[in-house]
Each structure stands twice: as structure tokens, then as C-alpha cells.
Amino acid sequence: MAAQSARVAVVGGGIMGVTLAYKLAQHGLDVTVYERGENLGGLAGYMPYDGVRMDRFYHTILSSDMSMQTLIEESGVKDKLHFTATKQGFYDNGQIHPFNTPVDFLRFPPLNLFQRFRLGLQVIAAQFESDWEKMDTQPVEKWLLRVSGRGVYNKVWKPLLRAKFDSTAENVPATYIWSRLRRMMGTREGVTSTEMMCYLENGYYTLIEALAKKAEALGVTFHLRAAIEEIVIEDGRAVGVRVGGQTQPYDAVISTLASPILGGLIPNAPADFRALLAKQQYLGVLCPMLILKERLMPYYVLNITDDSIPFTAVVETTNLIDPQHVKGYHIVYLPKYIAPDNDMANWPDEQVKAEWLKHFRRMFPDYDERSIVEFIVQRARYVEPIRPMGTRHEIPPIKTPVSRLYMGNTVMIYPELGNGEAVTRYVSRLVEQIIPEIPAWNVAAHPV
Ligand SMILES: Cc1cc2nc3c(=O)[nH]c(=O)nc-3n(C[C@H](O)[C@H](O)[C@H](O)COP(=O)(O)OP(=O)(O)OC[C@H]3O[C@@H](n4cnc5c(N)ncnc54)[C@H](O)[C@@H]3O)c2cc1C
Numbered sequence: 324m325a326a327q328s329a330r331v332a333v334v335g336g337g338i339m340g341v342t343l344a345y346k347l348a349q350h351g352l353d354v355t356v357y358e359r360g361e362n363l364g365g366l367a368g369y370m371p372y373d374g375v376r377m378d379r380f381y382h383t384i385l386s387s388d389m390s391m392q393t394l395i396e397e398s399g400v401k402d403k404l405h406f407t408a409t410k411q412g413f414y415d416n417g418q419i420h421p422f423n424t425p426v427d428f429l430r431f432p433p434l435n436l437f438q439r440f441r442l443g444l445q446v447i448a449a450q451f452e453s454d455w456e457k458m459d460t461q462p463v464e465k466w467l468l469r470v471s472g473r474g475v476y477n478k479v480w481k482p483l484l485r486a487k488f489d490s491t492a493e494n495v496p497a498t499y500i501w502s503r504l505r506r507m508m509g510t511r512e513g514v515t516s517t518e519m520m521c522y523l524e525n526g527y528y529t530l531i532e533a534l535a536k537k538a539e540a541l542g543v544t545f546h547l548r549a550a551i552e553e554i555v556i557e558d559g560r561a562v563g564v565r566v567g568g569q570t571q572p573y574d575a576v577i578s579t580l581a582s583p584i585l586g587g588l589i590p591n592a593p594a595d596f597r598a599l600l601a602k603q604q605y606l607g608v609l610c611p612m613l614i615l616k617e618r619l620m621p622y623y624v625l626n627i628t629d630d631s632i633p634f635t636a637v638v639e640t641t642n643l644i645d646p647q648h649v650k651g652y653h654i655v656y657l658p659k660y661i662a663p664d665n666d667m668a669n670w671p672d673e674q675v676k677a678e679w680l681k682h683f684r685r686m687f688p689d690y691d692e693r694s695i696v697e698f699i700v701q702r703a704r705y706v707e708p709i710r711p712m713g714t715r716h717e718i719p720p721i722k723t724p725v726s727r728l729y730m731g732n733t734v735m736i737y738p739e740l741g742n743g744e745a746v747t748r749y750v751s752r753l754v755e756q757i758i759p760e761i762p763a764w765n766v767a768a769h770p771v
Contacts, residue, residue: 339747341363410423608707614652
């Protein structure tokens with residue numbers, strides 16, 4: 324017996340790899356996914372704790388994330404999706420200020436009346452500006468200074484940029500704040516401007532697991548603890564993957580890995596393509612996760628404008644997720660985005676814990692520390708893509724210069740942000756480009 328369907332290896336079992344495998348299987352391809360980790364999910368994966376699953380990193384789905392919600396419905400887990408009104412605040416000069424309603428905005432003490440007006444103008448300007456190419460050609464600092472003015476810039480935007488880029492935002496285009504403002508405004512409902520967010524019971528992994536089951540039903544095979552050692556290229560064509568020292572042949576290989584990781588797996592690809600992958604920039608993240616017995620604060624996110632504090636926000640996800648789904652615990656993350664040259668990336672966990680707790684105590688002097696059950700340092704190296712101004716032409720292509728080697732990852736998603744919504748939408752672009760190529764692969768009959 325022989326089957327004509329093309330055999331494809333998908334490298335990486337994060338949200339992109341799993342969604343892609345499912346979509347390609349729907350087109351009749353014979354797909355195998357290789358994931359280095361013990362579980363699927365990648366950055367959106369989970370950590371088992373006390374018999375429940377908790378997101379390794381805080382993850383929310385916005386009420387405007389339609390691609391995610393469609394996938395959730397298709398995977399049959401819509402009944403596990405909950406919408407909640409969330410709150411946010413600002414920590415400024417030793418004080419916590421709510422920042423949710425128009426009244427909070429009008430009262431926001433760190434800014435005077437005129438500055439508040441200019442901040443409002445910035446938010447409105449982002450909603451009215453639809454030409455992202457125009458945003459791409461102006462420095463973010465210049466755009467913010469022009470609309471918000473120096474006072475608002477120093478008080479609000481500068482700390483947020485520092486939080487996001489871990490250094491100067493000199494070469495960063497305006498698209499970054501513009502995309503964020505537009506995305507966040509999409510979560511607000513009605514005149515009260517309540518911010519609506521969604522969560523899945525037991526985290527993002529609930530979707531990934533359901534999607535993987537659907538994919539398996541369509542014939543997809545998942546290999547866990549299967550780190551690809553090389554994507555085998557012969558005569559300019561991807562012919563398979565090497566895993567566990569063995570070469571597995573495929574008609575095509577699709578990588579969902581971060582660009583520099585892919586670059587290290589393709590020694591036989593053209594040198595200029597490997598150089599292009601190596602120069603793609605990402606920030607990493609150092610993200611301690613606190614498991615608490617008692618609630619810390621009423622906010623989902625508390626933005627920090629004080630640059631003496633090493634972490635840049637406090638995110639209490641159990642103000643979104645009902646604590647009953649995580650055994651009544653309260654979960655807090657204290658993230659710090661890390662530039663590649665920041666020495667903090669090499670700090671041992673104990674040093675991170677000592678430094679972080681010192682500032683945590685300063686911020687929450689009344690919180691009883693005996694409520695901290697665990698302090699777990701989570702880290703990741705390739706998290707937030709950075710696309711400096713004038714480098715749009717350096718975005719790697721889906722169809723690589725190696726025949727039958729395709730790629731997709733967050734560095735290629737621009738000017739949108741690299742979140743689950745954008746990733747799952749990008750999968751459709753991958754599928755659109757790959758499927759029409761299949762006839763040219765001249766797939767031989769495979770024994771089954
Ligand atoms: C702190 C934080 C907060 C976030 N918050 C949100 C949020 O609120 N909402 C949202 O939508 N998104 C959020 N995101 C972003 C979201 O996690 C990412 O957009 C998404 O997970 C990216 O998925 P991916 O599949 O492209 O990449 P990844 O998840 O990085 O997947 C790549 C996979 O490849 C595997 N791999 C690497 N090397 C190999 C190899 N040699 N062989 C085989 N496998 C390999 C990795 O183990 C990994 O599983 C957040 C991310 C972080 C870090």
C-alpha cells in the first residue's frame with residue numbers, strides 16, 4: 324500500500340507548531356512534530372504544582388483576540404473560556420494608583436491636568452492612525468514626545484519603554500507603542516471603559532492540549548523530549564531532520580524555532596541566510612513566579628514607573644483567573660525583560676530571589692511574607708522580538724533559500740506584537756504559502 328500525502332516535519336511544539344500541525348493535517352499532510360521539552364506549549368506551557376497546572380508565564384487572551392477564540396471554539400474548549408473585568412494600576416513614587424476608569428484617569432496624581440489631557444491625546448492618536456508604515460519610520464521617543472510632551476514622557480512612557488526594552492529605545496520605531504495602545508483599547512467595553520480579558524481554565528495549555536488531540540485524530544504524531552540536532556540539507560534541499568543521532572527523512576521541514584536557534588541547526592544552508600538568522604534580535608525574560616496563600620492586590624497588572632525596582636510590573640493572574648482553578652492559590656509574576664548583554668540573565672536563582680524580595684517588601688510593606696509558599700524563577704532567552712528602525716527588509720522569509728525548508732516565528736510578525744493571537748493568525752500565512760508548493764515537491768509514494 325502507498326499513501327501520496329507529503330510527509331512534513333514541524334520543528335517546535337509551541338502554540339505555533341501545534342496550530343500549524345493541526346492546520347496542515349486538515350489539508351491532508353502527514354505531519355510529525357518534534358518538541359525539545361517534556362510537554363508541548365513552549366512559552367505558553369505549564370508548570371505542574373500541587374496537582375494542578377499553572378502557566379509558566381502569565382498569559383491572557385483579550386476579548387478582541389478573535390483568531391484565538393475561533394481556535395478555542397474549534398478545539399472544543401469554549402466552555403473553559405471565561406471573560407473577566409480586570410483592573411490595572413501604577414506604582415509611582417511609593418504609591419499605588421488605580422488606572423481604570425475615566426475618573427481614575429482624571430485624578431491620576433503623577434500627572435497634572437494638562438499632562439493627563441496630553442496622555443489622552445496619545446491614546447486617541449494611536450486609534451486614529453492606521454498607517455503602520457508611517458509609524459515604522461519614526462522613532463518611538465519622537466512620536467511620544469511630540470504628542471504627549473516631555474512631562475508625560477518622563478513619567479509614563481520612559482519607564483514603560485525601559486520596562487519593555489531594558490535599555491534605551493533609541494532605534495525603536497513608533498509601531499511598538501502604537502500596536503500596544505491599539506491592542507489594549509480593543510479590550511475595553513462600553514462607556515465605562517471596563518477592561519475585559521479572558522482566561523482558559525488551567526491556562527493556555529488547555530487549548531494546546533485540545534488542539535494536539537484534534538491534530539492526533541487527523542494523524543499527526545507528536546514526539547516530546549525530541550530536540551532536533553540538525554535539519555539535514557542535501558544539494559540545497561531539506562531532506563529530513565536528525566534527532567537522537569538518527570536521520571529521519573521528510574518531504575519538507577518547517578521550523579517554528581526562534582531564528583538564531585534555527586540558524587544553529589542548518590550548517591549546510593547558505594552562509595548569508597545563516598547570518599540573517601543570527602542577527603535577529605530578541606529580549607529574554609527573567610520572570611519569578613510567586614505562589615501565595617493570600618491575595619496581594621486588586622490589580623491584574625501594576626505597572627512600575629520607579630526604575631530603582633528591578634522588575635517592571637507586578638502581575639497577579641488570579642485577579643483574572645478564578646483561584647478555584649489553581650487550588651485556591653494566588654499567583655503573582657514579577658517580570659523583567661532582559662537585553663542580551665544584561666548580566667542579570669546569568670544571576671543564580673538565589674540572587675534573583677534576594678534582590679526581588681527586597682523590592683517586593685518595599686512595595687508591599689503590609690503583606691505578610693509567610694503567605695509566600697513558593698518563589699520560582701522562570702526564564703526564557705528568546706521572547707520579545709526587537710525590530711530596529713530601518714530593518715524591515717531583514718525579516719526572514721517564510722520560504723527560505725533552502726528548497727522545502729520553511730520557517731515561522733515571532734520575529735517575522737511585524738508590526739503586530741508576538742502574542743498568541745498574532746502567532747495563530749500567522750499560521751494561516753504559513754499554510755497559504757506552503758500548500759501551493761506541494762505539487763512541486765513531486766512527493767514519492769510512501770509505504771504505510
Ligand atoms: C512573560 C510572557 C508573557 C506573555 N504574555 C502573553 C499574553 O498575555 N498573551 C499572549 O497571547 N501571549 C503572551 N506571551 C507570548 C506567547 O507566549 C508567545 O507568543 C507564544 O507562546 C509563542 O509561541 P511559539 O510557538 O511561536 O514559540 P515558542 O513557545 O518559543 O515555541 C518554540 C518551541 O520550540 C521548541 N524547541 C526549541 N529548540 C528546539 C529543538 N532544537 N528541537 C525541537 N524543539 C525545539 C521549544 O522548546 C518551544 O516549545 C507571553 C510570553 C511571555 C514570555
